[in-house]
Amino acid sequence: MGVNALDDTEQQNLLAWKAYGEHHLRRGTRLPELDRISWGPAVDGPGDDLFGDLGGLRVLDIGCGPGRHAAHLARTYGAQVDGIDASASQIERARARYPDMPGLRLVHADAVDHLGTSTPYDVIYSVSTLHFLDPLRLLPALAASLTPGGRLYFTVLHTNSAGDGPSSTVTSRPEILRLAGGGELTVHMWVLAPEVWEKLLTRYGLRVRGVTVLDAPEKDKDNKASYRLFQVQRPARISSRPRTTKPPVPQAAVGVGTVLLGPQGLLLGRHRLGTWELPGGTVEPGESLRETAVRELAEETGLYADPDDVRLLGMLLDRVGDVVRITFGALVTRWRGEPADQPEESVGGWRWWPLDALPPDLFECSAQILTAWRPDLPIDHAPAHFTPLTDPDTTAPGRPGT
Numbered sequence: 001m002g003v004n005a006l007d008d009t010e011q012q013n014l015l016a017w018k019a020y021g022e023h024h025l026r027r028g029t030r031l032p033e034l035d036r037i038s039w040g041p042a043v044d045g046p047g048d049d050l051f052g053d054l055g056g057l058r059v060l061d062i063g064c065g066p067g068r069h070a071a072h073l074a075r076t077y078g079a080q081v082d083g084i085d086a087s088a089s090q091i092e093r094a095r096a097r098y099p100d101m102p103g104l105r106l107v108h109a110d111a112v113d114h115l116g117t118s119t120p121y122d123v124i125y126s127v128s129t130l131h132f133l134d135p136l137r138l139l140p141a142l143a144a145s146l147t148p149g150g151r152l153y154f155t156v157l158h159t160n161s162a163g164d165g166p167s168s169t170v171t172s173r174p175e176i177l178r179l180a181g182g183g184e185l186t187v188h189m190w191v192l193a194p195e196v197w198e199k200l201l202t203r204y205g206l207r208v209r210g211v212t213v214l215d216a217p218e219k220d221k222d223n224k225a226s227y228r229l230f231q232v233q234r235p236a237r238i239s240s241r242p243r244t245t246k247p248p249v250p251q252a253a254v255g256v257g258t259v260l261l262g263p264q265g266l267l268l269g270r271h272r273l274g275t276w277e278l279p280g281g282t283v284e285p286g287e288s289l290r291e292t293a294v295r296e297l298a299e300e301t302g303l304y305a306d307p308d309d310v311r312l313l314g315m316l317l318d319r320v321g322d323v324v325r326i327t328f329g330a331l332v333t334r335w336r337g338e339p340a341d342q343p344e345e346s347v348g349g350w351r352w353w354p355l356d357a358l359p360p361d362l363f364e365c366s367a368q369i370l371t372a373w374r375p376d377l378p379i380d381h382a383p384a385h386f387t388p389l390t391d392p393d394t395t396a397p398g399r400p401g402t
Helices: 008-027 068-077 088-097 111-117 135-144 194-203 289-301 364-373
Strands: 058-062 080-085 104-108 121-126 146-159 173-178 184-189 207-215 226-233 254-259 265-271 280-282 310-320 323-332 347-353 385-388
Touching (some): 008 088, 008 184, 135 146, 135 194, 280 289, 289 310, 289 323, 364 385
Antiparallel strands (some): 146 226
């Protein structure tokens, strides 16, 4: 999604930050160099120590502004730091100050656009900037742009200076940005409760490792501002969740899970119980396995395929309690349409995931199919007996139909 596709709220933020940068260019504002990162208003809060050793790592600063934090990390630790900002005036300030610093690259771009085309990062951080971006647009791209085991650090507003607290829903609200020398701008911020942030991060495959409270200094009694510093990690391996012990209906002990690998990655949907799943389901009486794969694909995603374009990978055999489960993995090599949520289906939120950035909490059955198809994938799950039926090309992506 490019800058021109931003919603009205983010467009207003972009205009505000453009005006903010132009204001400081006119004033010739010169901020002091940093000797440590300050994550929030607390003067004795965490600093660079959160990062550990950054030497040689790829690091991204989202919302770098005049570039002081990014320059500090490149200069002090030898990290390869990209500083990105959607405001042309802020990047102009940063480039004027740091025209040729080794290890530092300053990029004028929308964060989501940049994340969608860049090489994955070992560390991504944002100092009081992430809350200006719609998390439902940013976080999926961010999660997919971290290396396995990669780390994310960011501070967000929790309570503003007037004492207005966070929201329990994913909505933005107006806040005032005061300018040095007088004047103010209205920006929009996603000021969310910590549990809302954690739920969103978990949804997109990330794990919260810690949340630190950063309050305004006690001596500033009229300032009720409080921030939260999140320490987050993308798991190095992909987890899976077990199936229910509820017995299946008599004809439902046999199922089919369908692998679709397109140019953008692997197709997975989010079950209402929280797991990520391949399209698929149980075999109905009288159906062939290929017919089941085609029917379930259409019912769940709105994609259409022909049985002749379904290649059976093999049979997985395991048990849950006293019930023997038989699941066939299938690879669809050609399909028509675009995936979309279907009415009354329990799985939705279909999206393409790069194979090197699959989400955790895969449905156990889908996890078993994926490792049978691609044993190199770092997915943990309960064991199952696999009997291969074909030897398909496991590297070439499938092709959407015409």
